[in-house]
Amino acid sequence: MSRKELVKRIGMSFFGVIICAISVGIFKIAALGVDPFQSFMAGLDSLIPLSFGLLYIIVNAVLLTFALVFDRHYIGIATFINLFLLGYITQFTYDFLKTVIVDPSITVRIVCLVIGVVVICFGSAFYMTADLGVSTYDAVALIICNTWKKGKFQYVRIITDIICVIFGVGLFLLAGGKIADIPTIAGIGTIITAFFMGPLIEFFNVHIARPFLAKK
Numbered sequence: 001m002s003r004k005e006l007v008k009r010i011g012m013s014f015f016g017v018i019i020c021a022i023s024v025g026i027f028k029i030a031a032l033g034v035d036p037f038q039s040f041m042a043g044l045d046s047l048i049p050l051s052f053g054l055l056y057i058i059v060n061a062v063l064l065t066f067a068l069v070f071d072r073h074y075i076g077i078a079t080f081i082n083l084f085l086l087g088y089i090t091q092f093t094y095d096f097l098k099t100v101i102v103d104p105s106i107t108v109r110i111v112c113l114v115i116g117v118v119v120i121c122f123g124s125a126f127y128m129t130a131d132l133g134v135s136t137y138d139a140v141a142l143i144i145c146n147t148w149k150k151g152k153f154q155y156v157r158i159i160t161d162i163i164c165v166i167f168g169v170g171l172f173l174l175a176g177g178k179i180a181d182i183p184t185i186a187g188i189g190t191i192i193t194a195f196f197m198g199p200l201i202e203f204f205n206v207h208i209a210r211p212f213l214a215k216k
Contacts, residue, residue, distance in 0.1 A: 008213065009130040013078040014085075016127025021086040023120035025093025029101055030112035033187030035120070036161035036168075036194055037137045042185040043171030052094075056087025063136035071147040076133020083136065113189050121197055125204035129213055161194050 001009075027034040034042060041059065045052050060083045067075055101108060134142065141160050145153040165186050172185055 005213075009132050010077055012126045012130035012209070012213065013081050013132050016123045016125070016130065017078070017081050017085050018089055019123025020120055020127060021089035022093045023116045023123060024086070024090040025097060026112050026116040026119060027189055028090070028094045029097045029104065030109045030116055030189060031184040032109055032113045033183060033189030033191070034185060034193070036164040036190060039168035039186045039190055040164040040171075041168070043168035043175070046177055047171045047175040052091040053088035056090075057083060060136045063140060067136055067139040067143060071139075071143045074134050074139040074142050075136075078127060078130060079133035079136060079139070082127075113192075116189070117192055117197070118200070120193070121200040122204050122208075124197070124201050125209040126212075128201070129205055129209035158194070165190060 024034060024038055027038070028042075033039070041052070041056060044059065045055055048055060050058075064075065064079070064083065067079075101112070104112065137160075141153060141157045144150050144160075145156045150156065169182055169186050172182065173179070
């Protein structure tokens with residue numbers, strides 16, 4: 001890999017992580033469910049009195065330690081970009097959008113959900129195409145599947161996603177959250193991100209991210 005290509009890949013990683021972080025902030029405004037790992041983080045955030053950015057770093061540092069112990073080849077530059085940036089950018093985006101979109105109607109929330117899905121798929125395409133490491137959460141399923149040989153990735157990932165949602169909801173309720181409010185962290189948005197993002201990410205991969213990387 002040439003220096004020029006490495007710089008381009010690092011730039012794509014930064015761009016992808018920033019876009020994904022913004023999308024999570026939009027998901028939080030929609031309050032119709034976030035992706036499974038963010039469901040867990042939302043439950044933890046409601047229970048532990050720390051800023052979301054700091055909490056995100058702590059949780060991912062634990063997962064990073066797991067990956068470094070069992071199979072560190074999944075860890076790269078993009079892993080650390082994700083670890084240190086995503087939580088803080090998500091919190092900034094959410095705090096800003098709350099001042100712009102005050103008490104959103106269900107129509108506005110649905111529009112935000114759709115925008116959030118498109119934006120996270122767009123960002124994910126750049127992040128994945130850059131191929132400079134995966135997030136610490138992604139590394140867990142990859143290690144279980146490829147290093148420990150405990151099943152196919154798609155099934156292992158579904159199991160880890162379900163565990164995240166269950167723990168997220170449990171922590172949310174433990175923090176005093178209402179049962180009626182569970183769909184705000186584990187709802188239709190969670191189902192969409194868990195099962196239906198693949199085709200849209202691949203669309204952006206094929207038509208935008210890969211051509212951008214290949215462009216001289």
